[in-house]
Amino acid sequence: MSKLLEVNDLSIDLPVPAGTLRAVRNVSFAVDKGETLALVGESGCGKSLTALSLMDLLPRAAKRRARIFRFDDLDLMALGERKMTDIRGRRMSMIFQEPMTSLNPCYTIGNQLEEALLRHQTVSRKQARERAVFLLDKVGITAAGSRLKQYPHQLSGGLRQRIMISMALMCGPSLIIADEPTTALDVTIQAQILALLSSLQDEFEMGMIMITHDLGVVSRVADQVAVMYCGEIIETGSTKALFADPLHPYTKGLLDCIPVPGRTRRGAHLSSIPGTVPTPIGELTGCVFRNRCPEVTAACSEGLIETRNFGENRSCRCLLMQV
Amino acid sequence: MLQYSLKRICLALLVAVTVSFLSFMLVRVSGDPAFALAGENASESELAMVRQQYGLDRPVLVQYFDWAGRALHGDLGQSPYFKEHVVVIIGHRLQVTMILGLSALAFALILSIPLGVVAAIRPNTWIDRLALGLSVFGQAMPSFWFGLILILIFSVKLRWFPVSGSTSWRHLVLPTIALGYYGIPAFMRLTRSGMMDVLSSDYIRTARAKGLRAASVIFKHALRNAIIPVVSVVAVQLGFMLGGSVVIESVFAINGFGLLAYESIARADLPMIQAIVLILSLIYVVLTLLADILNALLDPRIRVS
Numbered sequence: 001m002s003k004l005l006e007v008n009d010l011s012i013d014l015p016v017p018a019g020t021l022r023a024v025r026n027v028s029f030a031v032d033k034g035e036t037l038a039l040v041g042e043s044g045c046g047k048s049l050t051a052l053s054l055m056d057l058l059p060r061a062a063k064r065r066a067r068i069f070r071f072d073d074l075d076l077m078a079l080g081e082r083k084m085t086d087i088r089g090r091r092m093s094m095i096f097q098e099p100m101t102s103l104n105p106c107y108t109i110g111n112q113l114e115e116a117l118l119r120h121q122t123v124s125r126k127q128a129r130e131r132a133v134f135l136l137d138k139v140g141i142t143a144a145g146s147r148l149k150q151y152p153h154q155l156s157g158g159l160r161q162r163i164m165i166s167m168a169l170m171c172g173p174s175l176i177i178a179d180e181p182t183t184a185l186d187v188t189i190q191a192q193i194l195a196l197l198s199s200l201q202d203e204f205e206m207g208m209i210m211i212t213h214d215l216g217v218v219s220r221v222a223d224q225v226a227v228m229y230c231g232e233i234i235e236t237g238s239t240k241a242l243f244a245d246p247l248h249p250y251t252k253g254l255l256d257c258i259p260v261p262g263r264t265r266r267g268a269h270l271s272s273i274p275g276t277v278p279t280p281i282g283e284l285t286g287c288v289f290r291n292r293c294p295e296v297t298a299a300c301s302e303g304l305i306e307t308r309n310f311g312e313n314r315s316c317r318c319l320l321m322q323v
Numbered sequence: 324m325l326q327y328s329l330k331r332i333c334l335a336l337l338v339a340v341t342v343s344f345l346s347f348m349l350v351r352v353s354g355d356p357a358f359a360l361a362g363e364n365a366s367e368s369e370l371a372m373v374r375q376q377y378g379l380d381r382p383v384l385v386q387y388f389d390w391a392g393r394a395l396h397g398d399l400g401q402s403p404y405f406k407e408h409v410v411v412i413i414g415h416r417l418q419v420t421m422i423l424g425l426s427a428l429a430f431a432l433i434l435s436i437p438l439g440v441v442a443a444i445r446p447n448t449w450i451d452r453l454a455l456g457l458s459v460f461g462q463a464m465p466s467f468w469f470g471l472i473l474i475l476i477f478s479v480k481l482r483w484f485p486v487s488g489s490t491s492w493r494h495l496v497l498p499t500i501a502l503g504y505y506g507i508p509a510f511m512r513l514t515r516s517g518m519m520d521v522l523s524s525d526y527i528r529t530a531r532a533k534g535l536r537a538a539s540v541i542f543k544h545a546l547r548n549a550i551i552p553v554v555s556v557v558a559v560q561l562g563f564m565l566g567g568s569v570v571i572e573s574v575f576a577i578n579g580f581g582l583l584a585y586e587s588i589a590r591a592d593l594p595m596i597q598a599i600v601l602i603l604s605l606i607y608v609v610l611t612l613l614a615d616i617l618n619a620l621l622d623p624r625i626r627v628s
Contacts, residue, residue, distance in 0.1 A: 057531055089534035098533075101525040105624055106547050116533040151623040167533070 003030040004055070004207040005175055008068035010047050011070065015061050022280045023049050025231045028307075031175065031207040033226075036198075038210045038218040038239070040210060041228030047211045048097075050228075051177045055094055056084045061307045072174065080301070090120040093168035097180040099160035103152035109163055110148030116170040135166035139196055150267075158189040166199065172204065179211045194220055219243060224313060227251050229278050230288040233307070247316040249293045287318070295320055324626045327619050335612040339605055344393065345598040347387050347451055350593050359591045360403060394601070400577060400594035409497035409598045417565075417602070419489050420572070420580035423498055424564040428557070430503035431510055435580070436553075439514025440546065460507035468503065470501040487576035498521075498575045502568055506560045517549030525546075551622050558614035559607075564605040 012024035025045040031037045039047045053064045056076070069077045071092065074189055079087070097100045104112060113135070114128035121129075129148065136144035137164040140157060140255050152160060163182060178197065182190040210221055218225055223307050224243045227235045227250065235248040246252045251274040264270070275292035286301035287293070293300070299319055307317045347501055358365070360374040374380045393399070399409045442451040444570065477497060478486040488494045521527060522545055530544040569581030580599070587595040619626040 055532055061378045071406060085536060087534070088532055095527065096525060098525050104526040104530065104544050104548070106622060107544075108623075115535065115539075119533065119535055119539075151627055153624050154627065166531070167529075232592045251528045 004033050004035075004069075004072060004196050005209075006068055006070045007054075007066060010050065010053065010064065010069065012046065012053055012065075013063045014049075014057065014059070016281065018317070019281045022282075022284065024053070024232050025280070025284070026090060027226075027228070027231075027233050027306075029224075029233065030216070031209060033174065033207055034201065034205045035224065036201065036208040036210055036222045037224045037226060038212060038222035039216050039226050039228055040212055040215065042277070043164075043215055045050040045228040046231040048179055049178050051094065051095070051209060051211050054177060055088055055092065057094075058090075064129040069086050086120070089116050089168075089173070090171040091173050092175040092177065093173045094163050094183045095161075095168050095176065096176040097183050099157050099164050099184060102164055103160055105152055107151075108148060109150055109155070110150065113148070113163070113167050113170060116167055120171050130155065131170060132166070135169050136163070137198065139163075139166045140192075141166075157185055161185060161189075161193055162196070165193070165200070166205050169200065169204070172207060174206045175209070177209045177211070181210075182215070182217065183212075183214070190217075197221065217255060227254070232288060234289065234317045235315065241314060247310065247314075247321050248289075248318045249295050249320070250282070250289050253292075253294075324619065327626055328616055331612055331615045338608050341610065342604040343391055343601055344387060346505050346597055347390055348605060349600060350597050351383060357412075359593055364454035368447045387414055387485070391515050399598040399601070402587075402592050402595045404590050404592045405510055405596070409595045413580070413598055413602060416578060416580045416583045419577060420565055420568060421566060423489075423495060423502060423571075423579060424561060426495060426499045427503035427564050427568075428506065428561050430499050431506035431560075432557070434503075435507045436514050436550075439511040440518055442511070442515045443549075444516030448517065448527065450572065451515075454511055458511050461504050461508040465503075466501055466505050467574050469504060470498070470571055473497045473501055474574070489575075489577045489579070494575075494577075498568075498571050502564055502571045502576070506542060506557075506564065509560065510553060513553045518545055518554055518581065521545045521549045547621060554617050554621070555611075555614050558610040562603075562610050564609040565606055597621060 007030065008028045010024060010027045014021040014023050024309075025148075026275075027046075027050060029037060029039075039050060041047050047060065049062070051061075052058050052279075055236060056079075058064060061229075064077075068079055069075065071087070073100050074087070076087075103109070110129065110132060113132040117123055117128040117131055118125070124286045130199070132148060136147060141147055141159065141162055147163075152163075155163070156245065161184075163180070169172055176197075181192050181197065185193060194217060197208070197210075200206075210217065212218060213252045222239045225235075225237060225239050226233045227242075227248065229250050234247070235242065235251050237247075241250065243255065246255055250273070256271045257273070273292055278288060278291060280288065285303060287296075287305045290300040295318065303318060308313050309315045310319065310321065331400050356377070357370045357373045358380055359379065361369050365373070366419075371380075378386060380390075390400075397410055399413075401407065402409045402412065405412055438450075438454045438457070442454040445451060451615055474497060477483045485491075485494050522541075527540060529544055530540045535544070566581065566584070568579060569585045571577070572579040572582040573585070583595070584599045584603075587599065601624075
């Protein structure tokens with residue numbers, strides 16, 4: 001039985017004044033039905049571009065390549081824009097980071113929810129409205145019927161994100177891509193939205209890709225984790241295994257930055273990873289993390305660092321790790 | 324929406340009253356109107372007679388209320404030049420100018436909005452360059468010169484349209500183009516920059532992520548947001564096309580409102596000038612009001628608090 005989504009050796013290039021920015025390089029991952037994959041990494045590591053490339057919503061100038069880019073029974077690389085618009089919103093949907101600006105200020109919530117269904121299915125406006133009310137109710141919005149007549153500017157950020165979620169669910173997609181869905185929200189709302197996403201995912205048996213820079217979010221919702229750094233996936237694993245036994249020095253560094261009750265001493269400085277992320281322009285050799293790695297060796301700056309597997313769903317791109 | 328409209332209407336009325344006072348005072352402060360009426364060589368007794376005949380010897384405020392009261396009844400005085408009510412003359416002339424102004428506006432919008440949209444969707448392509456070229460050309464070219472060139476090509480050389488006059492639709496074609504062309508650069512550049520802004524916004528990405536077709540994304544989601552700033556500029560431009568078309572009207576010898584204004588100043592026809600200033604200002608007030616209401620209809624953030 002093949003996976004819901006399978007991506008192999010995906011690369012994304014962006015033209016910049018200084019040359020070609022190799023924003024994403026040879027990224028591979030897979031998501032199954034009902035499974036959540038977290039793509040985690042710091043800002044600018046290419047995780048959002050990866051997500052947008054799945055929807056074919058990359059900036060016009062960006063170029064994507066992949067060896068395998070398959071969703072269900074479809075080769076996404078081979079689909080034209082017209083076919084792709086039939087997939088978007090119907091079989092895979094996306095939830096964005098900024099609920100404040102992701103809704104059109106000129107149209108009511110109802111209009112924007114219903115149009116997703118009306119576009120993809122032959123239903124009446126009344127049926128579309130019923131579906132919208134059903135989903136608003138599902139995402140925990142009270143008085144759903146009267147909310148439909150409201151405009152985005154009349155609603156809070158948390159409410160708008162709930163609306164974005166129900167919008168993504170309008171056509172019952174099999175894959176949901178959530179690009180930092182809780183970053184713009186305050187902490188209590190974050191927890192609610194994450195719990196909501198998890199329960200909806202279980203209920204509708206969707207695959208989910210959760211894009212985040214927040215390891216707290218990862219531990220709460222993800223089954224599998226892929227850690228991205230500077231355009232590469234440097235480590236993958238089940239959430240449990242990755243948190244218990246990080247393989248890559250970058251992952252170790254990230255986990256060290258999180259204060260842990262009982263283990264982190266009161267008043268002690270939290271650790272951080274020194275140095276800055278390099279800009280991947282032109283030919284790249286060696287490990288991209290070597291300028292910041294505490295365990296760097298001479299071999300780290302030579303050739304191509306292969307991704308090696310360490311058991312099922314566990315891989316790491318580091319010379320220090322021996323099979 | 325009702326509350327918003329009422330507020331706008333009240334403000335517009337306030338502006339109208341202020342404007343009427345200013346247009347009344349304008350004539351009083353630009354010299355003794357009695358001189359203008361009686362002529363420069365008039366004797367002291369003639370001046371006194373004129374002052375008494377036109378009520379110029381009363382206090383200014385009394386004169387204003389008297390004038391404003393009559394204006395409310397549609398009486399803006401008699402023109403000493405035409406020996407007729409100014410309202411009647413202005414009515415005729417305004418009709419011609421209205422037809423010309425509205426057709427020029429329609430011409431400008433039909434050309435500039437689609438061009439602006441296409442230029443925004445395909446930036447830095449030949450069509451974007453063409454649109455930019457057209458607007459730079461339009462901005463730089465004096466309209467009297469453009470009008471003359473049009474006459475030279477289409478009337479004199481090709482003989483497609485008449486040189487001057489305003490009796491049939493064929494007479495209107497060239498002045499419409501000449502006058503409308505003036506509005507194109509502003510409308511087009513605003514539409515283009517508005518569309519560029521909107522197309523890169525998050526809600527357009529959302530619309531695309533829903534799988535909406537390109538036409539729906541562009542026309543339903545983008546254009547409605549991008550057009551809002553254009554509406555206000557259109558109102559001002561239309562006001563200009565109605566009042567400031569004096570150049571085009573004289574080039575094409577159209578007996579319109581603009582030409583009347585120009586001639587009345589030359590003739591020192593005070594009641595006429597006063598009425599023209601007042602009516603033109605009121606046209607602006609009404610157009611701005613309409614633009615405000617249209618914008619509120621387009622943008623719920625203005626209308627729903």
